[in-house]
Structures are given as C-alpha cells and as structure tokens.
Amino acid sequence: MKFKQFYLGCLAHASYYIGSETEAAIIDPQRDVQQYLDEAETNNQKIKYIIETHSHADFVSGHIELAEKTGAEIIYGQRANTTFPTHKVKDGDELNIGKIKLKFLETPGHTPEGITILAETTGEPLKMFTGDTLFIGDVGRPDLIGSKGFTAEEMAGFLYDSLHVKILPLPDETEVYPAHGAGSLCGKSLSKETWSTLGNQRQFNYALQPMTKEEFVKIVAADQSEVPAYFPKSAAKNLEGSSALEDLPKPTEFSSEEIANFDGVVIDVRKNFEYGAAHIPNAINIGLGGQFASWAGTLISIGTPIAIVADSQEQVDEAFMRLARVGHETVAGFILMKDYVDETKTVEQISVEEVSELTQTEKFIQLIDVRRVAEYASGHAYRAWNYPLDTLEKNLDKLHPDSNAYVICQSGYRSSLATGILESAGFKVYNVTGGTKAWIDAGLQTEVSATATAGS
16 A cells, blocks of 8 residues: 655645555645645556545645546545535445555534545555544534534534444544644644544543533534634635636736735735834735644635735745635735835834733733633733634724733734734734743743633
8 A cells, every 4th residue: 555644734734645556546635736646656656536525614625636637536425515527425335446445434523525434455454534523632623614504513413423333333453544633723622643543542532532422512512713714615615626726827026016005915924023023014924934824714805815925936936825725816916025115114022021020010901812712711921811813803992002012822923913913903012922832931920711801
C-alpha cells in the first residue's frame, strides 16, 4: 500500500493519498491539487477515485479540478446533493484500488451525507478515514450547515448511532485518520495528533466514553463556537464544484493612490510587529504565519473585493491561493509595502508588564481579550474583558472609543488583527505583545471565570 497524509496547518485539514499497484484514490482533497498529481506520478499510479467524506464547510475542495485532470470518479455519500457527475455510495458498498478494498459506511451526524471509508489490504492494519465524524479527541459538531431540516440535537443523535453502530464495533487496532486536527472549527476539543487507533480513542476521547444517547447529545451539542459566515458558502460551493485555481483572475499591482482609495478590504499579510511599525490606513493584519485562511473566511464576507499588502510577490501569490481555499475569489489587486509612498499608521506594541501595572493603578482600563470564550474562561489577564475576535465588530458599540484599547489574545496574532478593526472604528489601540501566554509566563495576576464584558 502506498499511503500519505497531507496536512494543511493553516486550515488544520488532512487529506489522503492511498494507492495499490497502478491505481490510487484521494480522500478529501484541498483546493490546490498539484501535490496529489505529483504523488501519483512518483508512484507510477493513476488516480481512479476522488472521495469526499462529506460536503466540507470550512474549505473549498479541489475535486472538480482533480477529476478533470485525471479522469477519476468523484465519490460522495448517497445523500449528497451534488450538481456534477458523482458516484454515490451507500452503506456497505465496496470499491477496489489495486489490492485495496474500500468499504463505505454511511455515518451521518456532522452532516446528513457523511461517510466513513475502511481501507483493507492483506498484512496491514485496517485504516479508517472518518472525515468529520470522528476526530482525534473529539467528534464532529452537529450544528453546521448541511443539516437543514434537522436540529443540532437530532444530528447529534444520528452521530451517536453512527459511532456506536458503525465505528465502535471495529477492532481496537483500527487506525483512525480524520479530516481535521486542532484548530479546526468543525469540533471543539480536537487533538494536535493527526491520527490514532480506535482503541486509544475508545479510552481517551471524551465523546466515546460510556453514556446514554441523551447524555451524548447534551455534551456534543453544547458549547460549540459560533459558525463562521463562510461555512455555508463553502459547503454549497463544494456541492456545485469550484473553478480551477489557474482559471481565477489574478490580482493587478496597485499604486499607492489606488490602494488608499480601494473600495473593499485591504489585508496586510505581514507579521504583526511589521504591521504595528507601519501600515496602510484601514488595512487589517491577517498574517500568513497563522490561521490566515480561516480568519479571512470568518471576518470577510465571500464576494467582498480584496486587496493584499505584502513584502514580496511570493507572499502575494501565497495569500491569493490561501484565500481561494476558503472561497475568496475576488482579490482585485496588491501592493508591496516597499512601494507604498503615502501616509502610514502605527500600532504601539506594549508589554504585558506595562499593561499589568495599569490594571493595578488605573480605575478604568479597557483590556480586551479577543480569544474564544472557552480560552478566556480557562484563564485570562486580570481585569480583561472578553470580546471574541469573530464577534468583535458586532460589539463595538459596547466599547469605549474615548478610552485606550489594549488588545490581548494568546500570542499576539489575533490581537493584531483586532487592532486593525478597532483602529478603523476610531479607537486608540495598543497590541499586547506575547499575549496571554507571555502574561502567564511572567507570573502576572490572572483570573479564571466565565465571560466578562465591558461594563460588567
């Protein structure tokens, strides 16, 4: 068996190549597909099947382009409402690639059409590709788009049955390969590990512990983060089929005047300290070094005109591709920061020690923690308020524009993004360098509490 996991850290997404003799299959491909073509060429194999475990909501898949370039069949579960030629599989169906038998299990719960694939070949452990049904340390959230007509509680009930009837009866040594790892919003407690065994998960995964269906539904449906606005659009795009990356219109180089007057969102993809030192007014900082695509999809509506600010053409090209992975196909232009000659703005970087001193001496301090609710509740800087980044813009009216805003996250990445939002709204902002991690490492005063917001 030829087997390879492709892990895309930006989206915490795992896709897979599996091959035998002269044939191969790709499972849950990302939008840029060249790596799968290269792998097939290296192995002297032809891609026969492109299998989607479900209609992904958090990224746009490359199944159409890959099928056009290879002649492979696209496989979905029988409940998927695709608009392109699709080989629909139902529970118990089998296909072969060389000497590998692929058996399909219908496992609804995360989505109605979800499937799990069992790959069996002589002399090797059973490999199970679970998509978003079973993660390492978690299970798929039951409240996403694709579940129209069902409540989150109903989908969680389906998920319980899928796990207990289809997956848990398999042997402990079965290898588990999910579609996502830590950082994905398709679950709430995903592990950093990208594969495991079913026996390990049976022992350590909270959702697989002995419990009634009612208990499972209550636990799994609760405390899920807000669904990013781009999720339903990506899910729909995957059922319609996306254009090849090479067919998308490429951005043109802007002048300083054009970028200053751009009617859309300007994304500065440089590092947070570079953005803080000098940036184009009204640009927001979504650095390429973090979960760039996920945050761009979460905070910018699909279809919005976008311009990119970068240090190099390579950064522009990378940003263009990563934006396309979440469905942003409207990048109109770019400028390299060295070529920008007009007014710039700065965001002052402030140390955790300085902010801590202010929390001890100032009667009022506007310290805004933009991490997710669960992160904040597990421990945060003393006197910090919690306004998660994905809802910050909706809550600007609850903040005090006449007072300085000190913004903190975990490490400084999300807080830099938030400073751009607040700056555009007229706030005087400071980015707390090193974030909550630096705060805790310095031994400064922390609190563990439920959500606190301005005025509470």
